[in-house]
Amino acid sequence: GEQVEQLPSILRVQERSSASINCTYENSASNYFPWYKQEPGENPKLIIDIRSNMERKQIQGLIVLLDKKAKRFSLHITDTQPADSAMYFCAASNSGGSNAKLTFGKGTKLSVKS
């Protein structure tokens, strides 16, 4: 299977600063790395993803970096706002073919203070 480690578990930042969350994975065959955001009392929703043929992807203020050699990927939120306060989960897919499944990290609780 796959194991995904996610750090930190809790992250507190000031509004307008940057926030970074790091994940590592074990299975070198993993090739898809999504990030899900879960607001309090809500369900998780996909916010950005990266595939193994890329090293960097940006959607507005969200940047994802992938280092396949180190088996590490990270989410960077620039210019944080209170609305970014939520749980964030990284995940890795353990197969390149069909019948794959995602393995999630344990989550990071981000609090953005105004």
Add this chain to the structure above:
Amino acid sequence: DMKVTQMPRYLIKRMGENVLLECGQDMSHETMYWYRQDPGLGLQLIYISYDVDSNSEGDIPKGYRVSRKKREHFSLILDSAKTNQTSVYFCASSLGTGSAETLYFGSGTRLTVL
């Protein structure tokens, strides 16, 4: 409007009782999932279903079984519930079975086993 619907939202059961959690999706998605979410443990995969009557164990299937008789409907059954099955249960669906599929989550069922 794409939707994954879970019923009920809240459920309280006594130890030893049977529990049925229902999930439906209106997107004709092939794959459906059941996850449980516990503080500090993230999202753990219980079962995955690739289509009608095509179900596979996830990472923590013990104590659970599933049923998928129609593509749009996926049930999670706890026979003789235990107190350690108190958790938030999320159903999700994805279009196909590949490794890079977006998961659409339902709103969750908060189950308390007394």
